[in-house]
Amino acid sequence: MKQAGSILIVDDNLDVLIAAQLLLKQHYQTVVTTDNPFDIEKMINEQKIEVILLDMNFNHDAISGQEGFYWLKSILAQDSSVVVVLMTAYGDIQLAVDAIKAGASDFIAKPWKNEQLLAVIAAGFAHAQDKQKVEKLTRKTLGLNHALKGKNFDFLGQSSAMQQVFNTIKKAAETDANILITGESGTGKELAAHAVHLASNRSDEAFISLDMGSIATSLFESELFGHKKGAFTDAKADRTGRFELAHEGSLFLDELGNLPLSQQATLLAALQNRQITPVGGTKPIDVNIRLICATNENLPQAVYENRFRQDLLYRINTVEIRLPPLRERVDDIPLLTEYYLEHFSRKYKRNLSIEPDDMNLLCQYAWPGNVRELAHVIERSVILSDCGVLDVCSVIGANTTTKTEKEAIDEGTNLPDISIKNEIDTGIDNRVYDCFNLEILEQRAVRAALKHHQGNVTQAAKALGLTRGAMYRRLKKHDL
Incomplete structure (x- = not known):
């Protein structure tokens, strides 16, 4: 049975490409090849490449390996989670040491023994999985540090009006239905959202909140969906968006009524498809969230005045919870x-x-x-x-x-x-x-x-x- 995983083989020798592909495709689901290293960037963008088997010399009679080091650096700059195994017909110990120092996972000399190549590639996939876990955890930790606020107050009440609210929260929390919390400013809508999350079967996962009225229009997609390094001027590193941070947990969007119509369409598409694509990225990411929204706006009136999309309103208010004012x-x-x-x-x-x-x-x-x-x-x-x-x-x-x-x-x-x-x-x-x-x-x-x-x-x-x-x-x- 073939193992899940994708390998890219890069070598200017067609015989090497064919031999490596014939061997590896017996064991792995996806094996693609190219004889032109300038194709690497495009191929990484178009599909999820986990391991690259990269030749070190592409010019005739070249033996220094400098081309391999150049493309190794380029690959890791584009996607640091990719594992690169370097190969050359001119192997020596110092070259192997330099390759590892430069970021390669391993080094193999041509011609190889099939068992040796399979072992190196298997180790490469294990390394790739470890790198992906660490990178995902690092990005999520940074994102959580940015997104999470300080300790919230308790959601309290003993009046009959609040007992009705608590009863609705209990019933709604047992499902994954989208919830719209309405009420005047200061009534505790975020506390109510926390209460829904804590009473749900997602309580062990993250609760991520975002004030929709506080983000600039230009940063809307970056905040929600994340971005890739270099996607825009200030994108100095990859960033995980709120949707991805809330995966398997709850996403709370406060003051949703402030969202412009153009951004409402973008949000609706993400909710319908249950997928997001980071700014500057090409690969969609599946997300599984429990959506909780809040507003002090009269959204049906906003729909009537063409300030809010009716289809988005239907999507977000499967259950509506109204918080009474303190008076x-x-x-x-x-x-x-x-x-x-x-x-x-x-x-x-x-x-x-x-x-x-x-x-x-x-x-x-x-x-x-x-x-x-x-x-x-x-x-x-x-x-x-x-x-x-x-x-x-x-x-x-x-x-x-x-x-x-x-x-x-x-x-x-x-x-x-x-x-x-x-x-x-x-x-x-x-x-x-x-x-x-x-x-x-x-x-x-x-x-x-x-x-x-x-x-x-x-x-x-x-x-x-x-x-x-x-x-x-x-x-x-x-x-x-």
Whole structure:
């Protein structure tokens, strides 16, 4: 039975070509020949050549072997995974040593013994397989280092809205169906994609992500499909694309709605054919991926407006998972707050807790940036807070503007209770509601409470529903 493998024999002596081909084709599936070394590059590009049996002298009466060294260097520069066995009628030990140093796998003298040539070629194929494994592992490692990000947060939720999401993820993950995750920015679409991958039968393989909105048009194919050395100006080495990195695993394409129409066609072809070709390459590569896409765009509307291909939409959303915004899952805010507080306290080596009034403030805020904004607020608060207690008021007040009272009422959002109970005859300027900036609101409420209770901090804190410690922090913050 013939072994899998392809051999190229290069020699200007037709008798040598015929003799070698007749012998080797009895043992290997593909044996091709050429008497012109200038054909080598084309033949390597057209088919996967694993071993080359290369003559060292192509000019009449040449015995130095310099031509063989030249073509050896050229072959290895084109494809370093190819194994080259040099042969010459003028063999000597020094020439063999120089050949090995130059990158040849082995050296054989003509005329050869058939058993000897077969042994050398068999060793060459074993070497070729080892080189291919090492090169593939090296390229994949470099690609993974480039593609993988730092540790992701956990995908959390206890609200009924999130329980529905978890249930859909569980059902979808059991299949290899393509998944489209939709939702506002900051709702945790990448975390949901990770959850799908971890719950699937591909969980032991790679999870590779790519933000489609962040890559330049000129680099689109290189990022997805990889490129060969010299394919363009900055292609100084072969690079493995995200499709190949995700082989047998999951590929997550974020913000897919930002993809131009021309690139949508390229992506669709790769998904349909389950093959990719690196930029500058000629040989297609089979890929087996689980595709997960995400967007905050309304893709059906984009299809209607001719900004997104309908056939691509059908291809990517076999199952659609909608992530609710944080304002629709208020029950999850305490859980998320405690999670991020623990995470960032550990990261910044702080020991902080959160008081009920600050937790209430977080639950009442509208969170236009969703979970991402909540995480950012907790992180900044951990960094800036003093006295062992988290102070989120200053961070929210300094960096965000909440909804006006009318907007909040229209949307059913609860406003913070600033009545200071019934003990205070609030002379608070109603213009506060025009912008409803929490920092200004807090400062005026504290000042009004102190004025009403004639500077008694304990009574003012009680009227505001604050502890004495929380009250003193606000007095210090507002310089009152």
